């Protein structure tokens with residue numbers, strides 16, 4: 001609750017659209033979630049959610065929560081598409097949001113030759129193909145760039161559609177446990 005008040009102060013806002021728990025921490029998540037539920041009830045967060053939750057984390061949370069998380073923000077990109085977790089979240093009505101959708105800072109994802117081939121076919125960049133793939137899969141994405149031209153280009157994904165066979169080709173790039181970031185299955189932050 002104190003952290004939320006501090007964030008509102010720093011942002012100089014009366015409310016925020018979405019407030020998330022960053023990481024599941026054994027023994028602390030339920031108490032934190034109760035705090036988020038209180039914040040939600042006051043209207044100062046229009047939606048509340050979590051990050052880096054796996055199915056086992058949800059089983060415990062959902063047994064005790066009064067309000068279901070709106071969002072699960074997870075590492076998700078063509079090399080780690082997390083199909084089982086995405087399907088679970090869909091079943092529970094929880095939206096998935098991809099962090100490091102481009103493979104993060106210094107990641108090698110943008111050099112993937114298969115993605116380069118698909119990008120060439122559509123006359124788009126690899127980044128645009130990845131973001132379009134997420135859009136067509138119903139996954140929210142939060143790509144980061146400090147360059148204005150890139151931010152504008154990254155948003156230019158509404159004038160083409162990936163065909164089913166290309167969607168499948170990208171799906172098949174999944175390397176299951178290949179992560180660029182930390183693994184919530186093993187790191188108790």
Ligand SMILES: NC(=O)c1ccc[n+]([C@@H]2O[C@H](COP(=O)([O-])OP(=O)(O)OC[C@H]3O[C@@H](n4cnc5c(N)ncnc54)[C@H](OP(=O)(O)O)[C@@H]3O)[C@@H](O)[C@H]2O)c1
Pocket residue numbers: 022051052073074098099100101102103104105106110125127142143144145146147150151153154181
């Ligand atoms: N919840 C969590 O645990 C968690 C964990 C990690 C990240 N996140 C969040 O996820 C968001 C994005 O993640 P991220 O920054 O790790 O990774 P990302 O968005 O996958 O990748 C960012 C990198 O891609 C580069 N990039 C962006 N657009 C590009 C383009 N058009 N062409 C070439 N390179 C491009 C950026 O460089 P430039 O900036 O130089 O353009 C930067 O190096 C951030 O908001 C972050 O806070 C959340």
